[in-house]
Amino acid sequence: MATPKDTEPLPAALDVTSIVLKRYVDDGPVPPDAFGVELSTLAADGLAEGEALCEVLYLSVDPYMRPLMRLNKAHYAPSFTPGKPLAGSGVALVRVSKAEGFAAGDVIVGRPLPWSSYAVLGADGLAAARKVPRELLGKVPLSYFVGTLGMPGLTAYSSLKRIAEPRRGETAFVSAAAGAVGQVAGQLLKRAYGCRVVGSAGSPEKVELLLRLGFDAAFNHKELPPAEALAKHCPDGVDVYFDNVGAETLEAVLDAANVGCRIVACGMISQYDLPAEKRYGVKNLFNVIGKQIKMQGFIVTTLAAGMEEDFLRDTAAMVADGRVKVVEDVTEGLENIGRAFADMMAGKNMGKAVVKVAAHDPFPAPAVAPRSRPPCAAPSPQPPHGTARRQRAAPPAAAPAAAAAAAASLSLPALLHAAGVFVLCCAGAAFLIAAIPALLAAARAAHRAEAVLRALEAEIPDTAASMRLSGLELSDCLSELGALGSDLTGGLRASARMVGAAESGLRAAPGAIAGAVVPAVARTEAKARGTVEGLLLERAASAPDLLPQVLRGTATAVKRARIGAAAAGFVAAAVGAGAAARGALDARAMQVARASVAAAGAAAVEGDGPERAVVAPRRRGGAGPGGGGGAEARPPAGDPMQRRQPPGGPQQQAAASAAAEQQRRQAKQATAEQQQRGQQQGPLRHDAPPPPQPPLSGPSLNGHVPKNGRGGGGAA
Ligand SMILES: NC(=O)c1ccc[n+]([C@@H]2O[C@H](COP(=O)([O-])OP(=O)(O)OC[C@H]3O[C@@H](n4cnc5c(N)ncnc54)[C@H](OP(=O)(O)O)[C@@H]3O)[C@@H](O)[C@H]2O)c1
Incomplete structure (x- = not known):
């Protein structure tokens, strides 16, 4: 377990330095x-019971403090009181504790801590404080707990999760992206959510820093108006906007936003210095409606309630493996905190603005790469403005880059000195051996060697710096690759898990069907059977009452069915007999007709010569006297109903009529005789000759009255 280093016992009376607000601005x-x-x-x-004496190690300067430096009754937090220490979030070491749950050696993040070198926290202050997990002490720089692992990081983490809900491949834009909240928001959007991320910042160095942090594009809002910059860098529109500045930038985003854009209204720092009447009026808020934009403001303490553990675990892991880099701007000395605050508001900070209050750090930890890294490749005469941890109070030479260069330049004179001595020794020896010409040649050689060494001396620092920068670039690349690799590994693992789950699901399917569907079907069947049986039993229970009725009904139905069947049999028999009778009559009628025709034909042949028979049309009933068809309507050949007209003139017709009349009489007589015989013999025999039928007069067998073609009456 880590233990505090360099912590001296406290004196009985502590000198405390505090920073107060002298007046409202x-x-x-x-x-x-x-x-x-x-x-x-x-x-x-x-100390009283329940109190703890804390040594303040780091303090944070934050934009939200600005509105509290004017008398602002409408603000969500009370204004500072002039003459009293200001307060904000900070990291402190518990030195003495009379409070339960807190012990000397604990490190806490206080919210708020006074801008003082020591603070006594009571019950309220300790309740709002959070202990830094022991396992992180000595592993992560304590200043991170007021930046990426503190309130600004939690602000980005919670609002992305609960408001922006970014989706992979969307375009996200972050303003004030090189600051405390912006750098975390941008990196999470890129590395945790897979968005295309564009950032804005207020200097070329910051733009360079954003690109190094992995932003896909970045622009300087002081050089390029936001509307133009968005048209250039977000050609597909903006899906998520993380707003830290408000005003013209917000206005430009409202125009560039896609339908369904989410705007995280985190802050509007461009307006904080201005009184209400001078603030910028955004003119195109109606876009929120037309584009169905979700725009939500929030206060981190409320929004992130309950998320702190997840946040610390997730973000600390991403910081540890390099997916999220930390850029800090550290000012040394509590007495400089006012300047640090003003610089931060003016945009002079690069990364999270932190003030180092205590001279010592009880849990020093190596900065997580690439904390100490210049933003640009070219060495700058200015303070190392882009070091991931900029030490404002320290002279430039103390910065790692300058220190490395100084180390390189210090080693070269020593090298030169040794080389000179060596050359002199050689020259002395040569002088002794080869005398003056050789000595002169050696001297020239020494001069040339010295020139070469001087050139080297001039070049080596830059070369070394370049090499170091390349190394850092390489380390960036490697850490990017590492992050990408772990993303890919995570993705592959997740895919493999899904495939495995799908496969085992498929394998289990038949078993599942057999094991779940078949029994379910069997259960349903059994249930249905039970229900039906139950119903039948129920009905059976009431059967004694119903049975006599049913039996009576059945007997009646059977009786009726029998009567029906008998009637049907009778009708069928009658129909059969009718048909038989009709058949017999038809046959007989045909026989008589043929005989009549034969007789008429014979008479005609006897009466006159070569007259041809004319086929008369056969007319069905309905034709009136004089009506009827002409000769053009001929019956088909072979029609059994066709009849020959008596040929010849009136005399032949009269002769034929007489012959027919005679024949009819004979037939009538024969019929009468036969009937008489039949009455004597009994029922009609099938082999007996058919009785003679009246020839062509009277109703036909079809119930029609045949008429001749001339419309005249028949032979009858
Ligand atoms: N809602 C919450 O709960 C919550 C919590 C924390 C922070 N915030 C808000 O988040 C925002 C960022 O806070 P931070 O702590 O991360 O600060 P920061 O970004 O580290 O520092 C402030 C930055 O704002 C930019 N800036 C200043 N004046 C500006 C102007 N007129 N126009 C455009 N940019 C300007 C500057 O960057 P450039 O040089 O790049 O312009 C400056 O470095 C602030 O608005 C803050 O109020 C909100």
């Missing part, structure tokens, strides 16, 4: 002289 930037230093003394052993 209503309009314009807060100047550094608005802050004052106040000294006081604190009795280390004067």
Whole structure:
């Protein structure tokens, strides 16, 4: 377990330095002289029960403090009180504790901590404080707990999760992207959500830093108006906007937003220095409606409630494996905190603005790469503005890059000195051996060697710096690759898990069908059977009452069926007999007709010569006297109903009629005789000759009255 280092026992009376707000500043930037230093003394052993004495290690300067530096009753937090220490989030070491749950050596993140070198926290202060997990002490720089692993990081983490809900492949834009919240938001959007990320910042160095942090594009909002920049860098529109600045930038985003864009209204720092009447009026808010934009403001303490553990676990892991890099701007000394605040508001900070309050760090930890990295390849005469941890109070030479260069330049004179001595020794020896010409040649050689070495001396620092920068570039690339690799591995593992689950699902399917569907079907069947049986039993229970009725009904039905069947049999028999009778009559009628025709034919042949028979049309009933068809309507050949007309003139017709009349009489007589015989013999025999039928007069067998073609009456 980590233990605090360099912690001396506390004196009985502690000298405490505090920073107070001297006056409210209503309009314009807060100047550094608005802050004052106040000294006081604190009795280390004067703690009450439930209190803890804490040594302040780091303090954060944040934009939200600006509105609290004017008398602003409408703000969500109360204004600072002039003459009293300001307060904000910070990291402190518990030195003495009379509070349950807190012990000397604990490191806490206080919200708020006073801008003082020591603080006594009571029950309220300790309740709002959070202990830094022991396992992280000495592994992560403590200053991270007011930046990427503190309130600004939680702001980005929670609002992305709960408001923006970014989707892979969407375009996200972050303003003030090189700051405390912006850098975390941008990196999470890129590495955790897979968005295409564009950032804006206020200097070329910051733009360069954003590209190094992995942003896909970045622009300087002081050089390019946001509307133009968005048209250039977000050609497909904006899906997620992380707004830290408001005003013109927000207005430009509302125009560039896609339908369904989510705007995280995190802050509007461009307006904080301005009194209400001077603030920018966004003119195109109606886009929120037409584009169905979700725009939500929030306060981190409310929005992130319950997320802190997840946040710390997730973000610390991403910081540890390099997916999220940390860029800090550290100012040394509590007395410089006012300037640090004013610089941050003016955009002079590169990364999270932190003030190092205590001279020592009880849990020093190596910065997680690439914390100490210049933003640009070219060495700059300015302070190392882009070092991931910029030490504002330290001279430039103390920065790692300068230190490396100094180390390189210090080693070269020593090298030169040794080389000179060596050359002199050689020259002395040569002088002794080869005398003056050789000595001169050696001297020339020494001069040339010295020139070469001097050139080297001039070149080596730059070369070394370049090499170091290349190394850092390489380390960036490697860490990018590592992050990508772990993303890919994670993706592949997840895919493999899904495939495995699908495969085992498929394998289990038949078993599942057999094991679940078949029994379910059997259960349903059994249930249905049970229900039916139950119903039948129920009906059976009431059967005694119904049975006699049913039996009576059945007997009646059977009786009726029998009567019906008998009637049907009778009708069928009658129909059969009718048909038989009709057949017999038909046959007989045909016989008589043929005989009549034969007789008529014979008479005609006897009467006159070569007259041809004319086929008369056969007319069905309905034709009136004189009606009927002409000769053009001929019956088909072979029609059994066709009849020959008596040929010849009136005399032949009269003769034929007489012959027919005679024949009819004979037939009638024969019929009468036969009937008489039949009455004597009994029922009609099938082999007996058919009785003679009246020839062509009277109703035909079909019930029609045949008429001749001339419309005249028949032979009858
Ligand atoms: N809602 C919440 O709960 C919550 C919590 C924390 C922070 N915030 C908000 O988040 C925003 C960022 O805070 P931070 O702590 O991360 O600060 P920061 O970005 O580290 O520092 C502020 C930055 O704002 C930019 N800026 C200043 N004046 C500007 C102007 N007129 N126009 C455009 N940019 C300007 C500057 O960057 P450039 O040089 O790049 O312009 C400056 O570096 C602030 O608006 C803050 O109020 C909100």
